[in-house]
Amino acid sequence: MPHEDTQTIARPTRQPTSVACAHCGLPSPLPEAAELPFCCEGCRGAYHLIRDWDLGEYYALRDQLGGARGEAVRVPSRLEQFDDPMTLGDSVPLDCGGGMVRSRLAVQGLHCGACAWLIERAAAKQPGWHSARVRLSDHTLEAVYDPQTMKLSEVATLVSRLGYQVAPLVESKRQLREAAENRQHLVRIAIAGFCAMNSMWLAVALYAGTFSGIAPEHRWLLHWAGVILGMISVAFPGRVFFRGAWAALRTRTPHMDLPVALGLSVGAIAGLVAAITERGEAYFDSVAMLVFLLLVGRWIQFRQQRRATESVALLMRLTPRVASKVNDDSSVTRVPADSLLVNDIVRVEAGDTFPTDGIIESGDTQVDRSLVTGESRPVSATCGDHVEAGSCNLQYTVDVRVEAVGRESRVGKITSLIEEAAAQRAPIVQLADSIGAWFVVSVLLMAFGTLVYWWHVDPFTAAGNAIALLIVACPCALALATPLAIAVAIGRCAKRGILIRGADSLERVNRVGTVWFDKTGTLTVGQLRITRWDSNDDQGDDATLAMAAAIEAGSKHLVAAAILDAAKRRLLTIPTATDVCQVPGLGVHGTVLDHTVHLGNQSFMDSLGISLSSANLVTVREISSIGSSPLIMAVDFTIVAIAAVDDEIRSDASKVVRSLQQAGWQVGVLSGDHKETVKRVAAQLGIAPDLTFGGVAPEDKLAQIRASRCDGQTVLMVGDGVNDAAALAAADVGIAIRGGAAVSLDAAPVYLSSGKLTSLLDLVDACSRTVTTIRWNFAISLGYNVFAVALAACGWISPLVAAVLMPASSLSVLSLVLISRTFAHSNTSSSNTSFAEPNVRIA
Amino acid sequence: MSVLYVALPVAILMGASALIACIRCIRGGQFDDLETPAVRMLIDDPVATGSAAKSSQSNSESRSDVG
Numbered sequence: 001m002p003h004e005d006t007q008t009i010a011r012p013t014r015q016p017t018s019v020a021c022a023h024c025g026l027p028s029p030l031p032e033a034a035e036l037p038f039c040c041e042g043c044r045g046a047y048h049l050i051r052d053w054d055l056g057e058y059y060a061l062r063d064q065l066g067g068a069r070g071e072a073v074r075v076p077s078r079l080e081q082f083d084d085p086m087t088l089g090d091s092v093p094l095d096c097g098g099g100m101v102r103s104r105l106a107v108q109g110l111h112c113g114a115c116a117w118l119i120e121r122a123a124a125k126q127p128g129w130h131s132a133r134v135r136l137s138d139h140t141l142e143a144v145y146d147p148q149t150m151k152l153s154e155v156a157t158l159v160s161r162l163g164y165q166v167a168p169l170v171e172s173k174r175q176l177r178e179a180a181e182n183r184q185h186l187v188r189i190a191i192a193g194f195c196a197m198n199s200m201w202l203a204v205a206l207y208a209g210t211f212s213g214i215a216p217e218h219r220w221l222l223h224w225a226g227v228i229l230g231m232i233s234v235a236f237p238g239r240v241f242f243r244g245a246w247a248a249l250r251t252r253t254p255h256m257d258l259p260v261a262l263g264l265s266v267g268a269i270a271g272l273v274a275a276i277t278e279r280g281e282a283y284f285d286s287v288a289m290l291v292f293l294l295l296v297g298r299w300i301q302f303r304q305q306r307r308a309t310e311s312v313a314l315l316m317r318l319t320p321r322v323a324s325k326v327n328d329d330s331s332v333t334r335v336p337a338d339s340l341l342v343n344d345i346v347r348v349e350a351g352d353t354f355p356t357d358g359i360i361e362s363g364d365t366q367v368d369r370s371l372v373t374g375e376s377r378p379v380s381a382t383c384g385d386h387v388e389a390g391s392c393n394l395q396y397t398v399d400v401r402v403e404a405v406g407r408e409s410r411v412g413k414i415t416s417l418i419e420e421a422a423a424q425r426a427p428i429v430q431l432a433d434s435i436g437a438w439f440v441v442s443v444l445l446m447a448f449g450t451l452v453y454w455w456h457v458d459p460f461t462a463a464g465n466a467i468a469l470l471i472v473a474c475p476c477a478l479a480l481a482t483p484l485a486i487a488v489a490i491g492r493c494a495k496r497g498i499l500i501r502g503a504d505s506l507e508r509v510n511r512v513g514t515v516w517f518d519k520t521g522t523l524t525v526g527q528l529r530i531t532r533w534d535s536n537d538d539q540g541d542d543a544t545l546a547m548a549a550a551i552e553a554g555s556k557h558l559v560a561a562a563i564l565d566a567a568k569r570r571l572l573t574i575p576t577a578t579d580v581c582q583v584p585g586l587g588v589h590g591t592v593l594d595h596t597v598h599l600g601n602q603s604f605m606d607s608l609g610i611s612l613s614s615a616n617l618v619t620v621r622e623i624s625s626i627g628s629s630p631l632i633m634a635v636d637f638t639i640v641a642i643a644a645v646d647d648e649i650r651s652d653a654s655k656v657v658r659s660l661q662q663a664g665w666q667v668g669v670l671s672g673d674h675k676e677t678v679k680r681v682a683a684q685l686g687i688a689p690d691l692t693f694g695g696v697a698p699e700d701k702l703a704q705i706r707a708s709r710c711d712g713q714t715v716l717m718v719g720d721g722v723n724d725a726a727a728l729a730a731a732d733v734g735i736a737i738r739g740g741a742a743v744s745l746d747a748a749p750v751y752l753s754s755g756k757l758t759s760l761l762d763l764v765d766a767c768s769r770t771v772t773t774i775r776w777n778f779a780i781s782l783g784y785n786v787f788a789v790a791l792a793a794c795g796w797i798s799p800l801v802a803a804v805l806m807p808a809s810s811l812s813v814l815s816l817v818l819i820s821r822t823f824a825h826s827n828t829s830s831s832n833t834s835f836a837e838p839n840v841r842i843a
Numbered sequence: 844m845s846v847l848y849v850a851l852p853v854a855i856l857m858g859a860s861a862l863i864a865c866i867r868c869i870r871g872g873q874f875d876d877l878e879t880p881a882v883r884m885l886i887d888d889p890v891a892t893g894s895a896a897k898s899s900q901s902n903s904e905s906r907s908d909v910g
Binding site for chain 2: 113116117134135136137138179182183186187190191194197198218221222225229
């Protein structure tokens with residue numbers, strides 16, 4: 001293995017002021033001479049841990065396997081929950097003999113084989129940790145360790161120090177059911193494959209015997225062996241089709257299982273009759289093969305769907321399941337979030353997520369409600385204010401009186417709303433189903449007609465001709481056409497980071513209509529950035545920015561994060577601040593280098609009696625007019641700097657919007673954010689003002705989507721966040737973008753795991769091409785069947801020739817699907833090397 | 844050709860025993876994760892040093908001998 005020097009990983013990026021972090025690849029400040037760059041202390045820790053364990057090969061391996069760079073390391077404050085069996089869920093360690101215990105943990109942030117390698121090797125380096133086994137398919141880690149020397153929390157700490165987020169595993173009923181279903185699929189495929197392959201060689205022997213002569217008793221033996229295998233195939237693995245067909249009949253919804261079940265029963269009965277009467281060919285091999293191919297196609301589809309739903313479950317694992325309950329004697333105990341009752345008091349520390357809906361009982365803080373409302377700016381919350389489960393406490397510890405838990409909470413209710421919206425969606429009748437049902441019926445009628453006609457003309461060839469017709473008309477190609485083309489397209493999309501759950505989405509995206517975008521986190525990056533920093537001439541940008549960073553250093557406020565980020569990018573030495581005090585909703589003040597520093601919005605300055613000069617006012621107005629938020633800094637009660645804080649537009653957004661508009665789509669914005677901000681973003685991207693809606697509540701988004709669906713158009717909704725979830729489910733196709741909230745991914749049938757908007761263009765492209773391929777498949781298989789049926793009805797095809805011709809149609813459909821391209825351009829846009837490089841402009 | 848009466852059941856039985864083994868593996872969960880094994884085989888064994896290297900080498904040799 002080429003041992004790549006880790007120095008080369010720290011490739012300088014375009015900006016001379018920042019280089020890629022040696023661990024995660026995010027832009028980082030330039031390091032001191034002869035040191036490696038790191039974006040944060042967490043990454044530095046992870047890097048040195050990996051080096052100390054002599055596992056530096058990880059970096060070379062990661063690049064070689066084409067995995068994405070690791071995520072920036074966030075070591076959580078509390079991991080002792082891993083030692084409390086009550087909070088462990090399905091991760092409770094089990095004794096596995098030899099004094100060892102085994103525990104399965106959920107791991108977030110696994111990208112490729114290199115991650116699995118790193119964790120498994122790390123286990124070997126740690127005394128007491130016997131082994132680790134990473135499963136990439138469900139993102140879990142099975143750790144076997146010695147409870148005498150090591151605690152589970154230590155395992156969790158080590159893994160999180162390597163840059164992966166660890167959580168106790170909670171296996172929902174759906175996951176367990178799907179795992180069992182997956183095994184059932186495989187068992188069926190195994191049995192069907194065994195029957196198909198064995199009946200195939202029996203059939204070859206029989207056909208060879210027809211040419212070169214075969215003793216009747218041997219013929220009888222081969223025949224019956226084949227029939228029995230075919231029967232097993234239809235009766236056991238093929239049973240699933242009959243069950244589906246029966247359900248379709250009962251609910252009167254046409255279903256692909258119906259023609260398949262008809263085809264299978266006709267094939268099986270004809271084969272049995274041929275074996276009993278010892279006349280004609282039994283085509284048990286075709287029947288067994290059909291069952292096998294259909295099952296494989298079905299399993300591929302199942303896997304793709306499961307992959308999409310799994311990604312949702314992964315994010316759900318990280319939501320808090322444990323809460324700090326304040327008892328009557330004001331002591332605090334950790335309890336599972338589910339066990340909380342209304343009117344309990346819960347303590348939520350800064351940086352933690354609220355476990356329930358509630359009212360703040362004591363304390364002031366800032367709350368990031370972006371998961372619940374989509375609002376990108378933090379909201380100040382004080383005594384008596386309402387907070388929702390899922391929003392994040394940014395600043396100070398608060399006590400919250402519980403109002404609603406679990407499904408009763410707002411997030412829970414939105415989740416049920418999604419489920420309802422998803423259930424209401426009428427099942428679309430696929431073209432193959434409707435054609436298939438008619439096809440089978442007409443083939444049966446024609447076979448009967450052929451039999452009757454030839455019975456009168458030539459009774460000896462009558463049965464042969466009818467059977468030949470049934471063989472060549474086998475809807476094999478028709479049955480394969482749609483699932484195969486869709487499975488191939490879904491697989492190819494998945495390779496590009498587009499996960500598609502529900503094949504009907506492919507067909508729907510093909511029809512041009514309206515695309516609604518959410519703003520926060522979809523059209524924009526979703527993080528606040530300092531886009532402008534104007535200071536007075538005598539101070540200089542760096543000095544003022546450093547002072548601003550000093551007083552914001554201890555805060556978790558989003559604006560503080562933006563300032564600290566900007567200061568770090570400029571490699572400023574941040575002085576220490578004293579007497580820092582946050583004024584909720586206004587700003588922050590403190591003392592830096594013996595100067596009093598105030599930093600906040602215009603009302604903050606007004607309340608302090610600091611007057612803005614006319615030049616200052618012009619700047620403030622300028623900033624507000626483009627929809628950014630002005631931030632004013634005063635030192636010793638004199639204005640020294642004015643900054644613009646903004647959520648930046650994604651670099652690929654305008655290209656995507658333009659391409660969609662050129663393709664005939666109507667593009668609109670639906671956002672819960674400030675109207676002015678939304679208007680500005682829409683104008684910059686060339687989105688028509690009459691399709692731009694700001695300040696929209698989740699319920700209104702839903703109404704808007706329903707209204708545009710009433711026009712009979714296809715409606716796509718692209719977004720993330722819980723406020724989009726209902727809209728995503730109500731749209732014809734909901735498209736969730738990575739980095740959004742877990743719930744929206746549950747509602748959306750399409751998930752862009754690449755996190756790039758350009759994937760949307762790939763998706764649209766793939767859909768139209770796939771639908772074209774499916775139509776070609778129909779044309780070929782139907783044309784072929786019509787032609788062959790006509791020949792067979794005329795008595796020009798013998799059953800033997802028919803049996804040879806039958807697979808030809810399937811093969812032609814198969815090769816067409818594999819030859820056709822899913823994407824117009826080759827896979828260059830989604831290379832792993834292009835990292836989002838936020839360009840911070842500081843004037 | 845009467846060998847067919849023996850050969851056919853034997854062949855089917857051999858196939859069936861492989862099928863049963865396969866089903867047992869599926870039920871045992873060996874096919875639950877189809878992603879990690881695919882990348883794991885690309886990962887080299889650790890380059891061990893000194894005595895550890897010898898033992899791991901002899902291990903892999905003996906394994907290849909058996910295989």
